[in-house]
Amino acid sequence: MDSSNTSHSRNSKLKGLAASPGIAIGRVLRLDERGRRQFYYMEVSAQQARTEIKRLREAFAEAHARLKEIRSNLKGELGGQHEYILDAHLLMLEDKHLIAEAEREIRSRRINAEWAVRNVADRLAGAYRHIKDPYLRERSADIEDIATRLLTTLSGHTRFNMSTLDQDVVIVAETIWPSTVGELDLNHVLGFATDTGGLTSHSAIIARAVGLPAVVGLHEITKNAGTGDAIIIDGAAGEVVLRPTKPIIRTYIEKRDLDRERRVEASVRSSEPATTLDGVRITLRANVELPAEIESLALFGAEGIGLYRSEFLLLNRLPELPDEDEQYQVYRKLAEATGEHGASIRVFDLGGDKLSLDGFEEEKNPALGLRAIRLSLKAQEIFRTQVKAILRANSHGKLRIVLALISTLDELRDAKRIIEEVKRELAESGAVHDPELPLGVMIEVPAAALMADMFAREADFLSIGTNDLIQYLLAVDRANENVAHLYQPLHPAVLRTISHLVRVAEKAKAPLELCGEMAGSPIQAIALVGLGVRTLSLAPASIPLVRNAIRSIDQSRVRALLAEAVKLATTGEVEALLGRQLPRQAPQFFAALSSLG
Amino acid sequence: MQERTVKITNRLGLHARAAARLVRQAGQFKSAVELKREDTGQTADGKSILGVLLLAAAQGSRITIRTEGPDEERAAAALLQIVEEKFGEEAPDGLF
Incomplete structure (x- = not known):
């Protein structure tokens, strides 16, 4: 520290x-x-140090006032027995030595109030941990508690700008x-x-x-x-x-x-379609999280939005949820910005490693818990509000709705029933909307991949979400760096699963798209095209490079290459094969790519 | 300046609740209050809970209460009383 x-x-x-x-x-x-x-x-100037000291004093005063309020609210509930803990915390916030030490820290080290609190609290807690008496040693937890309270108060105020x-x-x-x-x-x-x-x-x-x-x-x-x-x-x-x-x-x-x-060069050529040397047309759509990205779609030549991660609407907002009108405004913007190409809106994918919803318990294993469609079907009002906003915005363009983490057909049927109910409500109330809203199922649970033929019959399109599909297929937490090396997009099992999905979708004549980080890597995108995927959705900034990659290859040749790859035993073998063969097939592109790295 | 030496007799010693009472009381007076653990010589500002807790004065340890200021006598007497009365918490041999 x-x-x-x-x-x-x-x-x-x-x-x-x-x-x-x-x-x-x-x-x-x-x-x-x-x-x-x-x-x-932050290191601060002498002038700013004075402001930081003022913020510190205000934070002490406010934290104290707030704690006093808490104590009077809790009176009786805690019973006199435990009130002394809050009383001790109050005294800590009144402790002149503590305040003085934090001020000294700001003044002498020229740092912001947050960091001063952190340093002083760490030192104090360290001193307490040396106490022999186990009860008194525990007081370091009280110090951490008031430090957290001060930090929360400080950040609730004007943050360091x-x-x-x-x-x-x-x-x-x-x-x-x-x-x-x-x-x-x-x-x-x-x-x-x-x-x-x-x-x-x-x-x-x-x-x-x-x-x-x-x-x-x-x-x-x-x-x-x-x-x-x-x-x-x-x-x-x-x-x-x-x-x-x-x-x-x-x-x-x-x-x-x-x-x-x-990059500028690549984006200048963004008007050219992503067509392979042998004339196979690949559609490149954008993954979008933040409204600011919508403006970059044209610059990178995205053909609509293949994945709008709607839960980003909730960023910094939870537990408050955006109401129907606010959502409508955002979805309308997506519809208008994408015109004929349209935009696929993924229903709030809450839970897991992303965001959690107030009122729902924390789970031991959120990746396998109540999230995405499971949460939508349980907290139905949230789902209905979102569907309503999407249907209304749909009258301004061509929207699609995508359900995430589907594992059984029942979930798809339940969601469909709710969407139909919302359509009826809108029709009855006379609200302007467009009921022609294609419904897609995101294939990211292995069970859904195995049952894809059934889903293809009842959904309007399938969308492979590679991030989660790889995570669930390989049982690797993608955010855990201890196992990150096992997160292998080119694992033969991943390639076989995608190949299976392409065949199933072709047979059922269901449109198939793919979104996820895989599509953003030129080599992996080429592999996906080789497996037969024709619509990719990726981060807007990655589109120019992937477009160039696609324009440099011959689809029939990479198809043959991937037919070989799915028969290999390990990721290493797949990577070796692609690493050997692709630069031969598209020497110019790969020469340019390696000079970038 | 006033000085009173007293033995901590309550079971848990100068733990959070006892310290809170002592510090609250010390804060009522204008005089400066210093506590000293006799066995270690360690001192603490009697008006600072963090300092008093850090003394870690367990049952049986002797502390000296030193007060200095306009109301030093009353302060010394009041604080001594609190310690002697086991911080008003032992009913008869309660947990706190």
């Missing part, structure tokens, strides 16, 4: 996972977190929570580097969505990097250089500029 302990070696290189391409060169801004609330470590930074920053944190990204001023953020996280963690997805370079799974970056340190992130190589020397910085500046040029 003590940032002065960090080593200051130059050019220290850390290797992580390449989460989002691009090169960022800047200074570190470290985020700390306790109890899922992140705050900044990112716009007061005189330079752009690279965020370094254990992990980036979606809610934190919502609070950051992205105009001042150059990139992310995190200790934890796999390639499909939300940190990585968000970084790709907003087009910022990111390296995740670095394990110890928060221990090695202090706020203000110079840092280079190479998102394509999955590398971070801390405290680089000037010659290294110069090399990376060149590399960064070259990389930017290529």
